[in-house]
Amino acid sequence: MAKVIGAFLAFGLLFTSCFAQTAVLKVLPWNGRRAAVSLTFDDARPIHLDVAVPELNKRHLRGTFFVPVSKLTRLDDWRKVLLQGQEIGNHSLSHEHASALTVEGEETQVEDAKAFLDSNFNTNITIFAYPYMETSPGLVSWVKKYDFAARGWPGNGDLLYVKPDVEPDWYNLPGQPIFTKYDVSVYKGWVDKAISLAAWTTFQFHGIGDPSTGWEPIPTHTFLYILDYLKSQEPSGLWVAPFGEVAAYLRAQKILEKAQSEVIGDREKFTWEAPSPFPRGVVLKVVINDARHLRLFQHGRELHPSNHGVYSVSFDSRELILRGIA
Numbered sequence: 001m002a003k004v005i006g007a008f009l010a011f012g013l014l015f016t017s018c019f020a021q022t023a024v025l026k027v028l029p030w031n032g033r034r035a036a037v038s039l040t041f042d043d044a045r046p047i048h049l050d051v052a053v054p055e056l057n058k059r060h061l062r063g064t065f066f067v068p069v070s071k072l073t074r075l076d077d078w079r080k081v082l083l084q085g086q087e088i089g090n091h092s093l094s095h096e097h098a099s100a101l102t103v104e105g106e107e108t109q110v111e112d113a114k115a116f117l118d119s120n121f122n123t124n125i126t127i128f129a130y131p132y133m134e135t136s137p138g139l140v141s142w143v144k145k146y147d148f149a150a151r152g153w154p155g156n157g158d159l160l161y162v163k164p165d166v167e168p169d170w171y172n173l174p175g176q177p178i179f180t181k182y183d184v185s186v187y188k189g190w191v192d193k194a195i196s197l198a199a200w201t202t203f204q205f206h207g208i209g210d211p212s213t214g215w216e217p218i219p220t221h222t223f224l225y226i227l228d229y230l231k232s233q234e235p236s237g238l239w240v241a242p243f244g245e246v247a248a249y250l251r252a253q254k255i256l257e258k259a260q261s262e263v264i265g266d267r268e269k270f271t272w273e274a275p276s277p278f279p280r281g282v283v284l285k286v287v288i289n290d291a292r293h294l295r296l297f298q299h300g301r302e303l304h305p306s307n308h309g310v311y312s313v314s315f316d317s318r319e320l321i322l323r324g325i326a
Ligand SMILES: [Zn+2]
Pocket: 042, 043, 091, 095, 130, 131, 132
């Protein structure tokens, strides 16, 4: 064994620990902000087009709309929603209870819905929300094939706030359902708790205003209060972003933290693989905790830090080289 290590040393090559153990590099959670909140809207209700989307757009906020194919009317309007920067997710073909599905039904509810949505929205939808928050092993297996993240059952209260130092169940991420009886202090509490825990939480809306607009409608003034309160927290470090964007950032962060490295001379090279499917274009915010002059490269190109010393690391590149470690 000593001979092998000696041989590696002779060539200046050594295998070292993974990214998270180097203590030199650190991924900043939540896109470099303190905490994250995602707003999700279920069931493709017309009120989402008429109230939720315009009110989000007005405030430059972006949310996620989980649409079941069978409830999708006004398709042209929904296409505009995507073009305006909002996120669309798969909410199954016909919104059935998990226990009512046959083995074949489990497949078509995920697969056929995705095929319809992808072709009609001309995109690749890789997030899912389980109807009625009900999962089954069969449904989950199809979701794992076509999606990289799914919103599921909120589980016990401890899991409602996803912390960046734990690996969550990507196929059963929590959401907090809205109930008509809650007043603004409940929702302010959700946001404040996410910030105090430096965690991510997801709101789950259905109707807005009148009871005809959907399940457990939130009073319109309460809905607008939430949007304004979220907006007021952005300058102090809250990241309000679509469900899939936050999930992709966190999942990429967890993969980079586990990336293995090899040392060659004064360079340490980290490499990793992306899961499949996984969205392209995820950029991780990374800092160097070291007084030495260290430089970061991806595919031969040097990365330059922001004024705050933050590097933008492309997850798609699947490699990161740290130079100047010798
Ligand atoms: Zn639903």
